Amino acid sequence: MGKVIVITSGKGGVGKTTTTANIGTGLAMLGKKVVVVDADIGLRNLDVVMGLENRIVYDVVDVVEKVCRLKQGLIRDKRYEGLYLLPAAQTKDKSAIKPEQMLELCNELKEEFDYILIDSPAGIELGFQNAVAGADESIVVTTPEISAVRDADRVIGLLEAKGLNSPKLLINRIRPDMVKKGDMMNIEDMIDILAIDLLGVVPDDEAIVVSTNRGEPVVSDQSTLAGKAYNNISRRIMGEEVELLNFDHEEGKFTRIMKILFGK
Amino acid sequence: MDFLKMFSKSSKNSKNVAKERLKLVLIHDRADISPKFLQMLESDIVRVMSEYVEIDEEGLDVKMTRTKRESDGSSVPALVANIPIIKVKDRG
Known part of the structure; x- marks a missing residue:
């Protein structure tokens, strides 16, 4: 039986989609x-x-x-064994799916897959409600900005209200140089x-910009810092204890063994 | 260059400014209390207290913060009011 993890943030543009692609x-x-x-119907x-x-024929709305x-709606990624995409519809709007349908879809996917990652749209309206409907666990993405952290706090409250206790935090786009100068919030x-x-x-x-330009998730390039970070995150999700990456600045002090066990 | 250094040292790190602002805004978000509501609460508190004491309204400070609940250690919203009293009114 697989596990459904929703990736959400409240605020747009913090990297939910990049995170979903790379963890997947x-x-x-x-x-x-x-x-x-992709639960961001219409976008x-x-x-x-x-x-x-270029490989899309059907989408998630067609499936529900x-x-x-x-099986017809799923797109197999030929580069990675065992990786599939269920794309969003582009010409419909968020009301095309109801939370109950999403829950049913998630339950069906759980029979086939080890992990089902749901890329939530920004906001806290219907699209978000759909994205979390079938989730067992949640990841909240934020960046070190006031607006993103504020929205993350709001979303954490909403997730907990939905019974999705203990959401996990993913901090994206940290700039070690700025953290060192005291011009960016640290971890x-x-x-x-x-x-x-x-x-x-x-x-x-x-x-990340380069790899997104090419349509190849950065995690496939382990010579990059971001690629390593996503590899570590994937391993933590699988229950491994992996130390935080050292970005060679004061954050290094924080490197301690993480005990984040997703379920098991 | 030296001048710039001096300047940056004397001013607060911007991340601390961000953190302080964020903490304040989250207290209001989490407690679901608007500044308008707080204003109403403040004027009512002042009105009631004014019947008994003379208040220094200039030094008045009413704000939302968080405190640990003694029973289970969980964090709950708390109203902190600092109300300087000039003198107690003669209630004779």
């Missing part, structure tokens, strides 16, 4: 059977970040409306404020 690919590279689901993007935009079978600052467990930290890395 990362888990598949570690031998897991994974499906990444489809996970397909381009994954580099699978039973226009096609689930401890954000954990202190949000009071949830840390899943991982991803540095602001040009390699």
Whole structure:
């Protein structure tokens, strides 16, 4: 029986889709059977970040409306064994799916896959409600900015109200140079404020822009800092204890063994 | 260059400013208390207290913060009011 993990943030543009693509690919590279689901109906993007935009025939709305079978809607990523994408519909709007349908879809996917990653749209309205409907666990993505952390706090409250206890925090786009100068909140600052467990930290890395341009998730390039960070995060999700990456600055003090066990 | 250094040292790190601002805004978000509500509460407290004491309204400070509940150590919203009293009114 697989596990459904929703990736959410409240605020837009903090890196939910990039995170979903990279954790999904990362888990598949570690031998897991994974499906990444784009729940951002009307603003489809996970397909381009994954580099699978030319292969779409059906989408998630077709699947829940039973226009096609689930198997027909899934796009197999030929580069990574066991990795699949269920794309969002681009021409419909968020009301095209109801939370109950999403729950049913998640339950069906759980029979087939080890991990089901749901890329939530920004906001806290219906699209978010759909994305969390079938989730067992949640990852909250934030960046070291006031607006993103504030929205993360709001979303954590909403997730807990939905019974999704202990969401895990992913801090994206940390700039070690700015943290060192005291011009950016550091990891401890954000954990202190949000009071949830840390899943991982991803540095602001040009390699992400380059890899997204190419449609190849950065986790496939282990020579990059961001690629390593996503690999570590994927391993933590699988229950391994992996130390935080040292970005060679004061954050290094924080490197301690993480005991983040997703379930098991 | 030296001048710039001096300047940056004397001013607060911007991340501390961010952290302080964030903490304040989250206290309001989490307690679901608007500044308008707080204003109403403040004026009512002042009105009631004014019947008994003379208050220094200039030095008045009413704000939301968080405190640990003694029973289980969980963090709960708390109203902190600092109300300087000039003198107690003669209630004879």
